[in-house]
Structure formats: structure tokens, C-alpha cells
Amino acid sequence: MEEMLVSLAEGVREAQQALSAVPAVDAYGRPQPTYHLPYLDFDLQVKVVMQSSPGGRPIARLMPFTAKVAPSSSGSQSTEVSGNIKGRLVAVPPQQGLPLPVLRLTLAQRQAAQPTQQTLLLEAANTAGERLTQQAVELNIDPAASQRLNPGLAWPASLTATRLQQAVVHTDEQGLAQAVLDLGNELPRGALLMVVASIGPVRAQGVVTV
Numbered sequence: 001m002e003e004m005l006v007s008l009a010e011g012v013r014e015a016q017q018a019l020s021a022v023p024a025v026d027a028y029g030r031p032q033p034t035y036h037l038p039y040l041d042f043d044l045q046v047k048v049v050m051q052s053s054p055g056g057r058p059i060a061r062l063m064p065f066t067a068k069v070a071p072s073s074s075g076s077q078s079t080e081v082s083g084n085i086k087g088r089l090v091a092v093p094p095q096q097g098l099p100l101p102v103l104r105l106t107l108a109q110r111q112a113a114q115p116t117q118q119t120l121l122l123e124a125a126n127t128a129g130e131r132l133t134q135q136a137v138e139l140n141i142d143p144a145a146s147q148r149l150n151p152g153l154a155w156p157a158s159l160t161a162t163r164l165q166q167a168v169v170h171t172d173e174q175g176l177a178q179a180v181l182d183l184g185n186e187l188p189r190g191a192l193l194m195v196v197a198s199i200g201p202v203r204a205q206g207v208v209t210v
Helices: 002-020 143-149
Strands: 039-052 059-064 077-090 101-107 117-126 136-141 168-170 176-182 192-199 202-209
Touching: 002 039, 002 077, 101 192, 101 202, 117 136, 117 192, 117 202, 136 176, 143 192, 168 176
Parallel strands: none
Antiparallel strands: 039 059, 039 077, 101 117, 117 176, 136 168, 136 192, 192 202
């Protein structure tokens, strides 16, 4: 009986592991659907066999209902009681059951008085719809992705004047944050620049036109 229950539990665990193998985010850091096996209810018919012999201690055995009991030896007694064992096995959901972060990056309208500065607007929540407050968000320029957006453009070896004023920002009580990107003169007008915001593996991207 113990082996049967262990086998059931192992089956639930292996099934959930297969479902959890789906990455939580795609190649662009966007959350993907996750799957969870909620529970497995079981109802096992069993019987308890009590065997005793003169001068010996009674022995109780729990076994499947269909199991056959060996005939009692001379002078021994055997009593059977049948019943049901019911239970529920619960699998641990992906991410330990915690909702995944959802990050959004948008570009504010550039001010005519500051044409070389681009304000980045960030919004952090989770898949349960809750705002993420005081959440650290990392910001980076992605040179490789930016080069792919500008085929034929001679990309500078390094960006010195084009930089983010903040490498990490924290969201406020509304789950919002801002950062500023300085646009230098290393890139020609009209070039495209990829900016990436991330919370762990979850990412959001924005394309800024120089």
C-alpha cells in the first residue's frame, strides 16, 4: 500500500515537472502561459487482515482489496475488515505558485526644449494584477540588437555620450518609474537604439529613434 501511494505521488510530481518545463518567459522576456496540475483525488479500496495464533501476538496487515490472503494455519484466526482510503495529492505550481512579474516600457513624448533626452516610462505589475511597489528595475542599452535594427550603419566601438542616466530605478507606490536616456552624437540622426528593462528574467524593450 505504501508503494502504491508513493507511485501516485511520483506520477503527480513528474507530470507537474513536465508542465513546469515550459519557460516562464519567452526569448524577449515576455511572460508565457504556465500550466498547473491542481490536484489528484484518489479513492482506494483496502482491507485490514488481522491474524492471530495461540500464544502469539496479533498481526495486522493493510493490503489492496483484491489481494488474496493465505489460508490460516491450524489454530490461528483471521479477521478481515474492508474500507476505503481517500485523499488528495497536490502538485507545487510553477514559480512556487507566485505570480510572475509583468513589465511595460513606453516612451514619453520628447520635449522640444530637450531633443537629446528621451524619458522612459516603466510600469511593473504581476500576473495577478497587483502593482509592484519599490521594485528594482534594471535598464540597459542592447548594442547587438541596436546594430541589427540599423543594417549598413557603421556602429561605434563604444557609446560614451549616449547613455542611461539611471542603471537601476525603483517603482513608486503605483508601480511606476521613470528613467532618462541621453542621446549623444555618436549615432546619426534617425538611427534606432534598443533599450531593455528587466526584472530578473522578465524583460521589456523599447526602440528609441535618435
